[in-house]
Amino acid sequence: MKLNIALLAGDGIGPEVIDQAVKVCDAIATKYEHEIAWKPALTGAAAIDAVGEPYPDDTHEVCASADAVLFGAIGHPRFDNDPSAKVRPEQGLLKMRQKLGLFANVRPTFTFPSLIDKSPLKRDRIEGTDLIILRELTGGVYFGKRGREDDGNTAYDTMTYTRAEIQRLAKKGFEMAMARGKKLCCVDKANVLESSRLWRETVQAMEKDYPEVEVSYEFVDAVAMRLVQWPKAYDVIITENLFGDILTDEASVISGSMGLMPSASVGSEVSLYEPIHGSYPQAAGKDIANPLATVLSAAMMFEDLGLQQEADDIRRVVNKSLSEGVVTEDLSEGGKSYKTSEVGDWLASNI
Amino acid sequence: MKLNIALLAGDGIGPEVIDQAVKVCDAIATKYEHEIAWKPALTGAAAIDAVGEPYPDDTHEVCASADAVLFGAIGHPRFDNDPSAKVRPEQGLLKMRQKLGLFANVRPTFTFPSLIDKSPLKRDRIEGTDLIILRELTGGVYFGKRGREDDGNTAYDTMTYTRAEIQRLAKKGFEMAMARGKKLCCVDKANVLESSRLWRETVQAMEKDYPEVEVSYEFVDAVAMRLVQWPKAYDVIITENLFGDILTDEASVISGSMGLMPSASVGSEVSLYEPIHGSYPQAAGKDIANPLATVLSAAMMFEDLGLQQEADDIRRVVNKSLSEGVVTEDLSEGGKSYKTSEVGDWLASNI
Ligand SMILES: CC(C)[C@H](C(=O)O)[C@@H](O)C(=O)O
Numbered sequence: 001m002k003l004n005i006a007l008l009a010g011d012g013i014g015p016e017v018i019d020q021a022v023k024v025c026d027a028i029a030t031k032y033e034h035e036i037a038w039k040p041a042l043t044g045a046a047a048i049d050a051v052g053e054p055y056p057d058d059t060h061e062v063c064a065s066a067d068a069v070l071f072g073a074i075g076h077p078r079f080d081n082d083p084s085a086k087v088r089p090e091q092g093l094l095k096m097r098q099k100l101g102l103f104a105n106v107r108p109t110f111t112f113p114s115l116i117d118k119s120p121l122k123r124d125r126i127e128g129t130d131l132i133i134l135r136e137l138t139g140g141v142y143f144g145k146r147g148r149e150d151d152g153n154t155a156y157d158t159m160t161y162t163r164a165e166i167q168r169l170a171k172k173g174f175e176m177a178m179a180r181g182k183k184l185c186c187v188d189k190a191n192v193l194e195s196s197r198l199w200r201e202t203v204q205a206m207e208k209d210y211p212e213v214e215v216s217y218e219f220v221d222a223v224a225m226r227l228v229q230w231p232k233a234y235d236v237i238i239t240e241n242l243f244g245d246i247l248t249d250e251a252s253v254i255s256g257s258m259g260l261m262p263s264a265s266v267g268s269e270v271s272l273y274e275p276i277h278g279s280y281p282q283a284a285g286k287d288i289a290n291p292l293a294t295v296l297s298a299a300m301m302f303e304d305l306g307l308q309q310e311a312d313d314i315r316r317v318v319n320k321s322l323s324e325g326v327v328t329e330d331l332s333e334g335g336k337s338y339k340t341s342e343v344g345d346w347l348a349s350n351i
Numbered sequence: 352m353k354l355n356i357a358l359l360a361g362d363g364i365g366p367e368v369i370d371q372a373v374k375v376c377d378a379i380a381t382k383y384e385h386e387i388a389w390k391p392a393l394t395g396a397a398a399i400d401a402v403g404e405p406y407p408d409d410t411h412e413v414c415a416s417a418d419a420v421l422f423g424a425i426g427h428p429r430f431d432n433d434p435s436a437k438v439r440p441e442q443g444l445l446k447m448r449q450k451l452g453l454f455a456n457v458r459p460t461f462t463f464p465s466l467i468d469k470s471p472l473k474r475d476r477i478e479g480t481d482l483i484i485l486r487e488l489t490g491g492v493y494f495g496k497r498g499r500e501d502d503g504n505t506a507y508d509t510m511t512y513t514r515a516e517i518q519r520l521a522k523k524g525f526e527m528a529m530a531r532g533k534k535l536c537c538v539d540k541a542n543v544l545e546s547s548r549l550w551r552e553t554v555q556a557m558e559k560d561y562p563e564v565e566v567s568y569e570f571v572d573a574v575a576m577r578l579v580q581w582p583k584a585y586d587v588i589i590t591e592n593l594f595g596d597i598l599t600d601e602a603s604v605i606s607g608s609m610g611l612m613p614s615a616s617v618g619s620e621v622s623l624y625e626p627i628h629g630s631y632p633q634a635a636g637k638d639i640a641n642p643l644a645t646v647l648s649a650a651m652m653f654e655d656l657g658l659q660q661e662a663d664d665i666r667r668v669v670n671k672s673l674s675e676g677v678v679t680e681d682l683s684e685g686g687k688s689y690k691t692s693e694v695g696d697w698l699a700s701n702i
């Protein structure tokens with residue numbers, strides 16, 4: 001198979017972890033006789049520095065015409081505490097999601113047998129957790145009208161949803177639930193928000209099309225609690241953009257290591273694969289960042305491209321690196337640790 | 352001292368837990384020679400059933416003229432999955448917060464030595480946690496314009512903040528930090544939301560007035576993660592209404608039991624004290640609900656009324672009931688358990 005993959009390294013540790021994923025993908029390509037054409041492109045603070053824009057049109061062209069996008073991370077602290085910054089790396093991320101139509105962020109949450117005791121949560125609470133959070137990614141308060149009034153003394157943001165946006169996301173949620181544990185939980189704040197009431201009534205109307213799926217509706221505050229109390233209660237969670245942002249990061253605690261959690265942002269034309277950990281600037285350039293989340297994101301990519309065996313193979317070597325202790329310092333528990341690049345080399349050579 | 356206390360039992364287990372708090376407060380009054388005039392008033396689903404309105408004007412009069420309000424819980428499942436319900440119990444809560452000007456919700460999070468192993472979090476992660484979340488309670492998306500457009504197919508909510516609202520809340524946060532660990536964390540989503548950028552710039556401008564306070568700014572998604580990973584990192588957290596709703600419920604997991612966590616909703620004229628656990632309809636009428644969170648809320652009330660010794664006395668008997676196992680079934684771990692009313696009687700007789 002010939003594959004055209006857009007490669008967006010981004011900021012912070014992005015370039016380093018992306019390099020390792022490329023090594024692993026290239027090893028897969030050799031083994032299974034695929035041909036991968038990597039198309040690197042600029043994004044984030046790196047793109048602001050180079051061309052003044054966090055998601056340049058050139059980069060969009062590269063992504064839109066690719067079979068998939070592999071993404072590192074975006075964000076730089078120099079923008080965070082400057083409320084007046086005019087261009088922010090994050091804007092690039094949001095523009096990319098919108099222009100590529102990446103409407104669903106898929107975040108699986110699971111535990112690794114060899115790492116389960118690293119979680120701040122007790123083993124009996126999390127062992128066997130297998131849930132997916134499906135976060136709406138191109139609507140809500142991220143994309144509504146915002147601004148200032150009253151000489152800058154009043155600020156507002158608008159959370160908006162259309163029925164069609166909700167249906168599109170919910171449909172994917174129902175389908176995923178059908179292929180898994182047949183349980184769907186719709187998370188909202190319908191006791192307060194009108195947009196949440198539209199979510200709830202839209203999902204309720206779809207229930208009849210999926211009679212086998214057991215659907216529940218829970219408030220976001222309650223889920224923020226239950227997710228860490230008893231994550232095994234959940235199978236597929238669907239939710240709007242901002243709630244999903246918060247709950248997916250919270251859920252990453254369950255696995256015990258953010259450095260391992262992959263994600264996919266799915267569109268109707270092209271999808272994007274990225275680690276959930278972000279740009280982690282403190283570690284940038286030190287060759288110490290954990291590349292496994294990016295490598296596992298590449299596995300999700302192969303799976304979605306219909307290359308299941310390739311995906312399984314990547315997961316196999318990742319598990320092997322964990323059980324044999326070929327890991328970066330965040331996972332080494334004071335034992336021997338490996339550099340980012342060494343872990344990448346080891347994985348590639350074990351494919 | 353003569354005290355006029357508005358008594359809002361509300362829905363679900365509200366009336367049962369409020370009864371126990373009254374017993375304890377009356378015992379305190381006898382011991383310290385105070386005179387408490389209880390002023391019961393209707394609220395929530397109970398008020399809707401009686402007078403068609405979840406926060407009737409009569410109730411507001413009672414609260415506005417009281418020295419403090421002791422509150423049970425609000426909410427009934429019959430409204431939850433009915434997106435078309437015109438009147439909701441929760442509207443009463445929001446109207447009450449707004450009309451009484453309860454701008455700051457104070458939620459202490461701490462652990463009880465005898466209960467620490469009930470937490471889903473590991474002991475070493477939570478032991479010694481002592482943080483306060485200060486949630487803005489009368490602004491944001493809870494009170495912005497909301498509605499439908501496009502034949503009901505588009506729904507929107509507006510998140511709005513003024514500089515003055517933020518200053519009022521932040522001032523309280525800085526003052527609390529000064530009286531405690533001198534650390535303040537402002538939680539927002541300033542990389543996306545304009546209202547968050549106003550939060551951040553407003554708090555930044557106040558830093559110079561509290562040079563001793565170490566201030567940090569963190570994104571809500573990161574805090575949702577860190578709060579359960581390492582809660583001891585926090586002292587005072589300030590945040591807007593919706594983020595506070597989510598984070599305070601999440602933080603309740605740390606203590607291991609929602610049934611123990613009190614809160615205060617502070618206004619400039621009168622303040623309200625309530626357990627954080629909600630109406631818990633499944634347990635209503637069974638005399639099994641844990642009354643301790645409500646009793647500890649009454650302790651916060653005495654403290655705020657300047658009656659520190661009375662507050663300490665209540666906390667002492669609560670700790671005694673925990674260490675002697677005079678607890679409801681949620682805390683009894685299969686051992687002997689007591690009824691809600693029995694726990695209340697025991698506490699009162701030990702004052
Ligand atoms: C960087 C930020 C804008 C982004 C978001 O809030 O969506 C990030 O937190 C994420 O979850 O991908």
Ligand SMILES: CC(C)[C@H](C(=O)O)[C@@H](O)C(=O)O
Nearest residue numbers: 191192221425426441444596
């Ligand atoms: C019942 C609901 C409207 C309320 C809120 O969201 O504020 C509750 O969750 C709370 O935290 O007091």
